[in-house]
């Protein structure tokens with residue numbers, strides 16, 4: 196389960212993200228990057244963030260803590276921009292928060308070195324969840340004290356947008372050609388068995404951490420538990436070997452410069 200906090204202060208919008216996430220202070224006195232449940236990207240992006248993020252952290256990857264943030268839309272009063280105000284007003288109730296990583300820089304593949312074993316683990320994870328948002332153009336990786344952090348998994352698990360055709364997803368190959376860590380990653384096969392076993396074990400807890408409120412009215416499903424079962428089933432099928440979706444990495448090439 197995710198911890199539950201209440202937003203007490205809207206600090207500022209983070210202008211960089213397409214979904215216009217906001218920085219908020221919660222009643223536990225910590226700062227969180229808040230992803231709006233009323234954003235155009237919708238709840239499905241938040242479900243992907245939670246399921247992928249909770250799974251990734253259980254694989255030992257550095258995903259900042261995720262929480263449920265209860266938001267009173269009255270906080271919108273302190274935001275001058277009408278577009279953001281509208282988004283806040285549409286987001287009363289449960290939203291997603293990620294612990295704010297202070298002093299973090301956005302990752303640049305040409306400027307930062309990443310340990311080959313960690314890079315391989317991140318790439319394996321992205322291949323599992325089908326994450327299209329870890330390209331060198333938009334890596335969704337932060338560099339901070341303590342090293343790399345993985346953020347923004349909202350564009351993964353694409354099968355959830357079309358359940359009727361999702362039976363084929365477990366075998367779908369992962370295209371790693373634009374991946375931000377392509378040049379850093381060591382051997383994926385060396386981490387494959389270990390991560391697949393860990394993921395299988397971690398999956399039920401990750402699925403259980405999706406807030407119930409985001410699963411209740413999914414068309415074609417009897418109830419929230421049936422939707423959870425469907426996520427569990429698709430990912431379990433993808434984890435079952437042979438994992439033909441794992442990409443084959445190119446040999447090391449001359450690196451560019453910062």
Ligand SMILES: Nc1ncnc2c1ncn2[C@@H]1O[C@H](COP(=O)(O)OP(=O)(O)OP(=O)(O)O)[C@@H](O)[C@H]1O
Nearest residue numbers: 209211212213214215228293294295296299346347
């Ligand atoms: N936990 C965090 N700590 C510090 N900064 C963060 C954190 N999460 C996000 N950011 C900053 O906010 C930016 C936008 O966040 P994020 O990528 O999650 O939003 P998005 O709207 O989903 O973005 P995108 O444009 O990639 O779809 C990041 O690039 C980063 O600079």
Ligand SMILES: [Mg+2]
Nearest residue numbers: 212213335347
């Ligand atoms: Mg992003």
